[in-house]
Amino acid sequence: MDILDYAFMQRALLAAVLVGITAPAIGIYLVQRRQALMGDGIGHVAMTGVGLGFLLSWSPVWMATLVSVLGAVFMELVRWYARTRGDIALAMLFYGGMAGGVMFINLAPGGSTTNLSSFLFGSLSTVSESDVTAICLLAAFVVLVTVGLRRQLFAVSQDEEFARVTGLPVRFLNLLTAVTAAVTVSVAMRVVGLLLVSALMVVPVAAAQQLTRSFAATFAIAVAIGVSVTIGGTVTSYYQDVPPGATIVLLTIAAFIALTALAAPLARRRARALAAAHPGGDPAECTIPASREAGDAVGA
Numbered sequence: 001m002d003i004l005d006y007a008f009m010q011r012a013l014l015a016a017v018l019v020g021i022t023a024p025a026i027g028i029y030l031v032q033r034r035q036a037l038m039g040d041g042i043g044h045v046a047m048t049g050v051g052l053g054f055l056l057s058w059s060p061v062w063m064a065t066l067v068s069v070l071g072a073v074f075m076e077l078v079r080w081y082a083r084t085r086g087d088i089a090l091a092m093l094f095y096g097g098m099a100g101g102v103m104f105i106n107l108a109p110g111g112s113t114t115n116l117s118s119f120l121f122g123s124l125s126t127v128s129e130s131d132v133t134a135i136c137l138l139a140a141f142v143v144l145v146t147v148g149l150r151r152q153l154f155a156v157s158q159d160e161e162f163a164r165v166t167g168l169p170v171r172f173l174n175l176l177t178a179v180t181a182a183v184t185v186s187v188a189m190r191v192v193g194l195l196l197v198s199a200l201m202v203v204p205v206a207a208a209q210q211l212t213r214s215f216a217a218t219f220a221i222a223v224a225i226g227v228s229v230t231i232g233g234t235v236t237s238y239y240q241d242v243p244p245g246a247t248i249v250l251l252t253i254a255a256f257i258a259l260t261a262l263a264a265p266l267a268r269r270r271a272r273a274l275a276a277a278h279p280g281g282d283p284a285e286c287t288i289p290a291s292r293e294a295g296d297a298v299g300a
Contacts, residue, residue, distance in 0.1 A: 003235060003238055003239075008124065008125055008127065009124065009234075009238060011127045011128070011129065011131070011132045012124040012127050012191065012234055012238075012244075013231065013234055013235075014132060014135075014136075015127050015131070015132060015135050015190055015191050016191050016230040016231055016233070016234040016244075016248075017227055017230065017231065018135055018136065018139040018187060019135075019139075019187055019188045019191045019192060019200065019226070019230050020200075020223070020226035020227035020228070020229065020230035020231065021139065021143065021223055021226060021227060022138075022139050022142040022143065022146075022184050022187050022188070023039075023184055023187075023188055023192075023197065023200040023201045023204070023226055024200070024201065024204040024205055024208075024219075024222035024223050024225065024226040025142060025143065025146040025147070025184075025219070025222075025223060026142060026145075026146055026177070026180050026181050026184045026201060027039070027200070027201030027202050027204065027205045027222070028146075028205045028215075028218060028219055028222055029146070029153050029154070029157045029177055030177070030181060030201060030202070031202060031205045031206065031209075032154070032157035032158060033157045033177070036198070036201075036202045037198060038072075038075070038178070038181055038198075039181055039184070039185055039197050039198035039201045039202070040195075040197075040198035041071075041075065041090065041093070041094045042068050042071060042072055042075075042181060042182050042185045043068075043185050043189070043194035043195060043197050043198060044093075044094040044095070044097040044098045044194070045067060045068050045071030045072075045093060045094065045097035045182075046064040046065075046067060046068040046071070046097070046101075046182075046185050046186060046189065046194055047064075047097055047098050047100065047101025047102070047119070047120075047194060048067050048096075048097045048098075048100035048101045048104065049063040049064030049065065049066060049067030049068060049101075049186075050063065050064050050101055050104075050105065050116075050119050050189075050194075051100060051101040051102070051103065051104025051105040051107075051108070052067065052104050054104065054105050054108035055104045055105070055107055055108040057109075059130060059131075059134060060119065061130075061131055061134040061135070061138075061186055061189075061190070062134055062186075064185075064186045064189065065134075065138060065182070065183060065186040067097075068182035068183075068185050068186055069179050069182045069183065071093060071097060071182065072178035072179050072181060072182035073175065073178065073179065074093060075090060075093070075178060076174055076175050076178045078090055079174075080171070101116070102116065118190075119189055119190075119193065119194055120193050120194055120195050121193035121195065121196065121243050121245045121246065122189070122190065122191050122192050122193035122196070122243065122244045122245030122248075123190070123244070124191075124234065124237055124238065124244050126190065127190050127191070131190050134186075135187050135190065138183050138184075138186055138187045139187050141180070141183055142180055142183055142184050142187065145176060145180045146180065149173070149176070150215075150219070152168055152173055153173060153176075153177060154215055155168060156168060156170055156173045156174065156177075157177075160174075181201070184197075184201065185197050188200060191230065191234070191244060191245070191248070192230075192244070192245040192248055192249070193245035195245075196245045196246065196248075196249050199249045199252060199253075200226060200229075200230070200248065200249065200252060203249075203252040203253060203255075203256050204222040204223075204225040204226045204229070204252060204255070204256075205218065205222045206256055207221075207222070207225055207252070207255050207256040207259045207260075208221035208222040208225060208259075210256070210259045210260050210262070210263035211259060211262070211263055225252070225255050226252075228255070229248050229251040229252045229255060230248055232248075232251050233245075233247040233248030233249075233250075233251050234248070236251075
């Protein structure tokens with residue numbers, strides 16, 4: 001394949017695979033916690049880090065990681081201590097982060113809106129070797145957290161009070177989830193772009209949920225969808241000369257629509273099979289309560 005003859009496309013494809021794995025891996029916990037738009041907010045904050053990176057001549061990826069992690073910590077603190085007026089504080093954080101990024105990147109030597117656009121919407125040709133190194137290290141952290149602590153994170157995402165009763169460090173795990181989401185934004189911004197990364201965290205998970213309600217199956221299918229659409233979007237972007245971030249997101253939405261259409265007949269077939277297996281019972285009684293499933297996850 002001629003696409004692999006170019007070093008920049010090799011780097012872009014590697015980054016795309018890592019993004020396809022990490023974004024749904026943390027996104028499944030955000031969806032369970034009803035924080036689907038957290039990635040979008042962190043993306044706004046990360047823009048300040050990108051601008052500071054250009055202004056201080058440091059790596060924009062590492063600086064965006066630092067700033068977005070600080071922003072994620074602040075978001076969790078607001079969620080804990082400022083429930084009544086927290087929405088205003090978060091709004092100022094999000095919009096201030098975007099404005100700060102625009103300001104810093106234009107103050108930087110040689111800064112321009114072209115540099116800004118590549119971070120907002122993704123760019124294949126600008127993924128450098130240093131970016132790939134940073135993305136690999138950050139992706140390893142995300143996978144380690146989302147897979148290694150999946151039982152604990154699932155329990156907290158399902159029912160915080162139940163998880164607290166079982167002895168889990170709920171606040172630490174919430175904070176770790178927010179920090180991992182911030183790191184994922186930094187991983188994804190070179191391929192998908194800061195304004196579109198939230199879609200890759202959420203939509204593959206929503207698509208996978210059309211087929212299954214099992215956490216393990218949803219996790220696996222969401223990651224498979226994420227990898228498929230990021231590779232497909234990257235290859236399409238190369239051959240058709242279209243923006244990679246927008247292409248990846250549109251493919252993700254197309255996957256959601258296709259799986260939604262497929263899920264309806266599967267659900268009817270499953271319901272008929274369940275009714276045949278339990279002719280005198282209510283199929284709803286065969287489902288596992290969320291608290292019990294969370295307890296099984298903690299105790300496993």
